[in-house]
Amino acid sequence: MLTPDLHVNVGSLRLANPVIAASGTFGYGLDLDDFCPPEKLGGVVTKGLSPRPREGAPMPRIAETPSGMLNAIGLENIGVDVFCRDKLPALRERRAVVIVNVFGESAADYVRVIEHCESEAGIAGYELNVSCPNVSAGGIQFGHDPRTLEELTARCRVVTARPLWVKLSPNAPDLVGTARAAAAGGADAVSLVNTILGMAIDPLRRLPELARTFGGLSGPAILPIALRMVYEVHLALPELPVVGLGGIESGLDVVRFLLAGATAVQVGTATFRRPGVMLEILAELAAYCRDQGVERVATLTGALEARDA
Amino acid sequence: MLTPDLHVNVGSLRLANPVIAASGTFGYGLDLDDFCPPEKLGGVVTKGLSPRPREGAPMPRIAETPSGMLNAIGLENIGVDVFCRDKLPALRERRAVVIVNVFGESAADYVRVIEHCESEAGIAGYELNVSCPNVSAGGIQFGHDPRTLEELTARCRVVTARPLWVKLSPNAPDLVGTARAAAAGGADAVSLVNTILGMAIDPLRRLPELARTFGGLSGPAILPIALRMVYEVHLALPELPVVGLGGIESGLDVVRFLLAGATAVQVGTATFRRPGVMLEILAELAAYCRDQGVERVATLTGALEARDA
Amino acid sequence: MVTRSDLAATLAQRSRLTPTCYSVRFAFDAAIPTAVPGQFVMLRPEQGDRPFWGRAYSIAGTGASDTQPTMELMIKTVGPGTALWEQLPLGTRARIVGPLGVGFPCLPAPRSVALVAGGIGLPPLLFAAHRLAGTDARCDLYLGAATAAELIEPQRCRAAAEATGGQLFPVTDDGTAGEAGLVTEALQHRLAEGRRYTAIWACGPMPMLRAATQVGERWDVPVHVALEERMACGVGVCLGCIIPTSDGAHIRTCSEGPVVDGSLIDWETAC
Amino acid sequence: MVTRSDLAATLAQRSRLTPTCYSVRFAFDAAIPTAVPGQFVMLRPEQGDRPFWGRAYSIAGTGASDTQPTMELMIKTVGPGTALWEQLPLGTRARIVGPLGVGFPCLPAPRSVALVAGGIGLPPLLFAAHRLAGTDARCDLYLGAATAAELIEPQRCRAAAEATGGQLFPVTDDGTAGEAGLVTEALQHRLAEGRRYTAIWACGPMPMLRAATQVGERWDVPVHVALEERMACGVGVCLGCIIPTSDGAHIRTCSEGPVVDGSLIDWETAC
Ligand SMILES: Cc1cc2nc3c(=O)[nH]c(=O)nc-3n(C[C@H](O)[C@H](O)[C@H](O)COP(=O)(O)OP(=O)(O)OC[C@H]3O[C@@H](n4cnc5c(N)ncnc54)[C@H](O)[C@@H]3O)c2cc1C
Ligand SMILES: Cc1cc2nc3c(=O)[nH]c(=O)nc-3n(C[C@H](O)[C@H](O)[C@H](O)COP(=O)(O)OP(=O)(O)OC[C@H]3O[C@@H](n4cnc5c(N)ncnc54)[C@H](O)[C@@H]3O)c2cc1C
Ligand SMILES: Cc1cc2nc3c(=O)[nH]c(=O)nc-3n(C[C@H](O)[C@H](O)[C@H](O)COP(=O)(O)O)c2cc1C
Ligand SMILES: Cc1cc2nc3c(=O)[nH]c(=O)nc-3n(C[C@H](O)[C@H](O)[C@H](O)COP(=O)(O)O)c2cc1C
Ligand code: FES
Numbered sequence A, B: 001m002l003t004p005d006l007h008v009n010v011g012s013l014r015l016a017n018p019v020i021a022a023s024g025t026f027g028y029g030l031d032l033d034d035f036c037p038p039e040k041l042g043g044v045v046t047k048g049l050s051p052r053p054r055e056g057a058p059m060p061r062i063a064e065t066p067s068g069m070l071n072a073i074g075l076e077n078i079g080v081d082v083f084c085r086d087k088l089p090a091l092r093e094r095r096a097v098v099i100v101n102v103f104g105e106s107a108a109d110y111v112r113v114i115e116h117c118e119s120e121a122g123i124a125g126y127e128l129n130v131s132c133p134n135v136s137a138g139g140i141q142f143g144h145d146p147r148t149l150e151e152l153t154a155r156c157r158v159v160t161a162r163p164l165w166v167k168l169s170p171n172a173p174d175l176v177g178t179a180r181a182a183a184a185g186g187a188d189a190v191s192l193v194n195t196i197l198g199m200a201i202d203p204l205r206r207l208p209e210l211a212r213t214f215g216g217l218s219g220p221a222i223l224p225i226a227l228r229m230v231y232e233v234h235l236a237l238p239e240l241p242v243v244g245l246g247g248i249e250s251g252l253d254v255v256r257f258l259l260a261g262a263t264a265v266q267v268g269t270a271t272f273r274r275p276g277v278m279l280e281i282l283a284e285l286a287a288y289c290r291d292q293g294v295e296r297v298a299t300l301t302g303a304l305e306a307r308d309a
Numbered sequence C, D: 001m002v003t004r005s006d007l008a009a010t011l012a013q014r015s016r017l018t019p020t021c022y023s024v025r026f027a028f029d030a031a032i033p034t035a036v037p038g039q040f041v042m043l044r045p046e047q048g049d050r051p052f053w054g055r056a057y058s059i060a061g062t063g064a065s066d067t068q069p070t071m072e073l074m075i076k077t078v079g080p081g082t083a084l085w086e087q088l089p090l091g092t093r094a095r096i097v098g099p100l101g102v103g104f105p106c107l108p109a110p111r112s113v114a115l116v117a118g119g120i121g122l123p124p125l126l127f128a129a130h131r132l133a134g135t136d137a138r139c140d141l142y143l144g145a146a147t148a149a150e151l152i153e154p155q156r157c158r159a160a161a162e163a164t165g166g167q168l169f170p171v172t173d174d175g176t177a178g179e180a181g182l183v184t185e186a187l188q189h190r191l192a193e194g195r196r197y198t199a200i201w202a203c204g205p206m207p208m209l210r211a212a213t214q215v216g217e218r219w220d221v222p223v224h225v226a227l228e229e230r231m232a233c234g235v236g237v238c239l240g241c242i243i244p245t246s247d248g249a250h251i252r253t254c255s256e257g258p259v260v261d262g263s264l265i266d267w268e269t270a271c
């Protein structure tokens, strides 16, 4: 067998392979160049960008948990201007597939980030992070109320022709409802999942381990939950491309998400433990395809067999 | 310092210590007698009992996950009659604090189990497992809709004066709403959490690992999520006693749940890896109290300090 | 009352058996309860929880080195859990829960027993041969493998069988050593030749156990088989390890088994 | 371009330093990039994910045994991650990511440098003394500990300092060895007595680093400190390890540090 064809199409976006670096775990694309050059990946999602730079949350921001971690970074970022000025040119030169992760405290914030990016070449698409509180709507998360989410998506949709992904929150009361809302608002794909709300406590100091009390759980601990959610959304909305993530750390994990219905995947926390992990994952994925006689990785999407039982 | 006072009161129920064996992980109370005699524990919750014996789900029923596991046992059990006839007498003789975990496919089923138990001495209370599909309501889980849950709780409440706990589902769209509904229906306490819906896939055979496709995730992986839920419910309903569980495997984990607001805790999956783990947990809890100068373990409930930030 | 325990032990010795199998010996910190051949343990490293569950292994033998009790296990590498003890250095600390489940009916000792081992099914049968060496039982050991290189310790097996006055019958699927064919076919041939047993004890893959049960039925010899099923707890409380029985019910492999009368199993559904 | 790597290594040697500290030496499968004193590595066992993150350790020295490159780390047991390598047997496989972060400004070598070590802050400074031994730099090593038994390898430290033409000044809080008091007070005394340095390099608890920075300011000597903060990634992408700077911004300890000019830190908030 020849080398397997790893390319996938997420809607209209063609990726050389299905492994994308997840937002907030790969810096602005070149921070881990010595371990994992971004152009070798299917794509890289930037750290979430807001209209202006943000300081982020107070320390401590991270806590370790069994097979996972909590974070409350508070969306620290350099702002979209500085990104476009200082980071994007090098990524463009490297022909990396760059997806800008966008967030804001109001719909106008989201639109502003996208509009700023629209004048730049070398951005392949946008991913809306809707897990932050919507300040204008009184702090309710954009991602929890389907109506608010559809509106937000629609407002972003009109300002760009580039691929628009919405990254869903696993904490939403109605996951499929939010996925449907994203699609109705014009999203080309949904990414799921973002982190799951959790908490850690230091029993000796009797304090929450994070300054913000709550944090988002990521890593292998959440994989079974994320996989179930990808499966549920794919089952309910088979036409909507899903980018699956949550705890992926091996080529077999990628296959699991593809079989559950994902078209592509993202790798987040695994990079913290092994900064070059995505290259290993790609090698494992290719080996799986060779061993199993899979000529085109795209054929794995949704190819889960049914249990007789 | 003398030996710390480990007793706690869950509503009107006095327990010698806060460590209870969780339903479905300790058999019918005496199965692990050689590792962990039930009378040494705060209490033991039985495997979920239905009016009649149940065969349970087809195999495979269990799958391993990072720092956790999935199960879809399908509520196999010997039925309430056989339990009362064959298991209860020995437990009674041992003076174990027995809490009967109850479930059914209709409200009448729940009531039937409780009514059967009411004629028996040696049952300290009931825990309603509301994570199973309500057949009369078209398969929706009892635990997901606050109204249905309040009704179910109220119907059980009228047939017993014994302590009545409701075990909440972490998959419910509105956790605090279900806790409030349980309280409104007359529950003396809520237990949280039951398992989180998840899924595992065998990438080589392209099959779900469980015959039933989905399963419930338990073990240390879910601890940060469970802890957050206990904290949220305690914050919203400070008068409602909470029995906390999900991934507990050490004395310090117990302290974490108590600080978050739990009055007592249950230990489930940890018993699978170390059948005597609850005795070790009790020793660790006592050591913590001695080291930290905690005279009464009950004072730890909700005693989390606020972060300045 | 059952006596099972959860004990700390140290990986003390390791040796290769075949290209896919190896043997490990653990030294315990404290005394271990007496084990019956066919009983198993749940083994996991003291550190960490990957894999999350312990793994079930039949006890291949017990002994003592210096003042410490020891236990031998034989492991075939098939996944992450079984690969572990091939990689971890000697001195690695382990937790071992056991002995667990129901073993072979050694008391009273059968007069003459056919021990039928398919591949990594050998350990409980080797243990049985050693245990029965002190009794009047004669043990023939049928040692099956796919190919010559995968036959586990034929010399040691021969010695164990001969110590009971019995014989070793090596069998390989491809005929590269001993008889060619399935191990249950070899048993069938000996019976057809007139050899007689009062018991057949078998351990190996499910289809082999079914075949052994059928041979026993044909020759009217009681068959006990040691079953395998995925296990979370090994101690009877998770209900994850069930195998269907011919009466339409099911048993927990870890508690009503792993050794059961082969005629009780619903082989159609179980295989 | 930065050269960092993620390498497999084997725990090859271990020795006790003090009742709470021990030293480990890892042998690498492949060549490791050259490290600057003050740089660190993220260390974790190859098997399992408890603890989940690697743990940060300053490089105490590099070398070679047989044909394999080696690295020494010194570890103080404070929790599960640091306890690990005290328990795991020699031969245990590890993953080591590094060398990471910014080290001490060794090039050009300072003329005379005060190396100020508080407790387990020693490793990067011992490495620095060794590295500077080939240059004109004179290194005085201020070795602080709570009590005599906790002084880490005073003989070895003395030899390292003397190899550069410098001196060892042992200091204990309780006066059971060397001078009594804080290690930064000893530095202050030497300066007051007329000893002069062109650089002060410090590693230890935050309050000690602040004190060292203040001493440097008083005597107009540039101070570099090696910071510590909880780290998930160690490579600059999680933003979990920030420390506030005096200009109201913050740095990532793992990437802009761990070694920084002490005057840049907002000590009020950081301590
Ligand atoms: C009572 C009992 C005694 C056993 N004795 C031995 C022994 O002496 N030596 C030995 O090498 N193995 C023995 N096994 C089998 C051994 O437990 C499994 O091979 C092991 O659990 C696989 O773990 P893994 O992580 O390597 O592979 P996994 O990745 O867990 O599984 C690899 C493959 O093996 C299958 N499998 C998983 N668990 C079991 C299991 N418990 N039994 C059978 N198949 C399984 C899986 O479905 C999968 O196809 C015994 C099992 C039982 C139940
Ligand atoms: C750049 C750098 C270099 C270091 N060099 C060394 C070294 O050479 N030798 C050595 O023994 N230790 C060193 N440390 C500290 C070491 O990383 C921590 O002690 C270790 O992470 C604690 O892990 P644990 O699981 O044992 O304890 P945990 O249970 O994680 O923590 C125990 C206590 O230590 C605190 N802590 C956790 N992580 C850190 C940290 N990274 N730095 C400081 N305190 C922490 C926690 O808040 C807690 O109070 C270094 C840290 C950094 C950042
Ligand atoms: C430290 C950290 C920072 C993150 N920052 C962002 C972010 O800025 N925007 C976003 O959409 N997701 C962010 N995420 C979520 C991840 O992209 C990802 O959805 C989540 O971690 C689950 O995947 P994983 O288990 O592979 O990490 C962050 C995650 C971590 C751990
Ligand atoms: C194998 C298994 C069977 C279970 N059966 C029941 C049950 O019958 N009734 C019930 O209320 N909960 C049942 N549970 C849920 C546990 O009681 C507990 O809520 C859950 O596992 C989380 O706690 P843990 O992480 O400590 O296991 C079961 C859990 C497992 C793993
Ligand atoms: S393995 Fe848990 S009941 Fe058998």
Ligand code: FES
Binding pocket: D230, D231, D232, D233, D234, D235, D236, D237, D238, D239, D240, D241, D242, D252, D253, D254, D255
């Ligand atoms: S430890 Fe991750 S950015 Fe510094």
